[in-house]
Amino acid sequence: MKVLLINGSPHPEGNTFIALKVIAESLEKEGIGSEIVWIGNKPVRGCNACNKCKEEPGRCAFNDDVCNVISAKFEESDALVVGSPVYYGQPNGALLAIIQRAFHSNGPAIAGKPAAAVAICRRGGSTAAFQALNMPFQMMDMPVVTSQYWNIVFGREPGQASLDTEGLQTMRTLAGNLAWMLKVTGGKPAPGRGDDPWEPMHFIR
Numbered sequence: 432m433k434v435l436l437i438n439g440s441p442h443p444e445g446n447t448f449i450a451l452k453v454i455a456e457s458l459e460k461e462g463i464g465s466e467i468v469w470i471g472n473k474p475v476r477g478c479n480a481c482n483k484c485k486e487e488p489g490r491c492a493f494n495d496d497v498c499n500v501i502s503a504k505f506e507e508s509d510a511l512v513v514g515s516p517v518y519y520g521q522p523n524g525a526l527l528a529i530i531q532r533a534f535h536s537n538g539p540a541i542a543g544k545p546a547a548a549v550a551i552c553r554r555g556g557s558t559a560a561f562q563a564l565n566m567p568f569q570m571m572d573m574p575v576v577t578s579q580y581w582n583i584v585f586g587r588e589p590g591q592a593s594l595d596t597e598g599l600q601t602m603r604t605l606a607g608n609l610a611w612m613l614k615v616t617g618g619k620p621a622p623g624r625g626d627d628p629w630e631p632m633h634f635i636r
């Protein structure tokens with residue numbers, strides 16, 4: 432089994448990476464493989480609601496940034512962990528744009544698979560960012576994996592997260608719970624709605 436970890440920081444090996452690396456190492460001890468994918472620091476487009484991805488599922492129509500590269504990895508992954516630095520009490524905007532486009536265009540490849548978010552901050556806003564990162568999981572039938580605390584790690588300059596011993600323990604516990612969930616389910620995604628057709632109600636009469 433394999434877990435995809437998305438590093439949503441412009442720093443390839445900053446504090447977000449440190450938190451994700453601890454998760455990856457703990458997963459490895461449980462015999463579960465992983466891949467940390469960096470979103471990079473090049474421009475990322477926001478979703479323009481063209482819905483062309485509904486005509487050609489699996490790909491966002493914008494093919495000039497990292498979004499399709501990341502969502503192509505959904506298929507081969509059994510679970511997802513998204514890590515983000517906190518910017519103004521929110522996740523990194525580039526990461527949010529990728530998540531929104533990747534889920535909209537390639538959602539079925541990730542639906543039902545266990546998911547967790549991790550927020551990294553200097554001092555405040557981490558729980559708000561954490562909540563924002565968790566929102567898309569609920570729309571995709573993704574069982575949210577928990578830890579002993581909210582999945583937050585503290586640090587300012589790249590590297591300082593290594594000093595947050597409780598934060599890193601929270602990452603290890605999260606990895607253990609994720610490994611447990613994958614082993615119990617055998618990596619089978621949650622069934623979601625199954626054959627029950629969607630009943631859209633847009634409150635327009």
Ligand SMILES: Cc1cc2nc3c(=O)[nH]c(=O)nc-3n(C[C@H](O)[C@H](O)[C@H](O)COP(=O)(O)O)c2cc1C
Nearest residue numbers: 440445446447516517518519520552553554555586
């Ligand atoms: C534009 C910007 C906004 C930030 N806003 C916050 C914030 O609201 N709260 C906070 O505690 N830290 C804030 N920070 C600090 C980062 O969250 C912190 O340095 C984090 O460890 C960076 O992670 P990284 O090394 O993975 O990039 C901000 C940093 C930047 C660049």
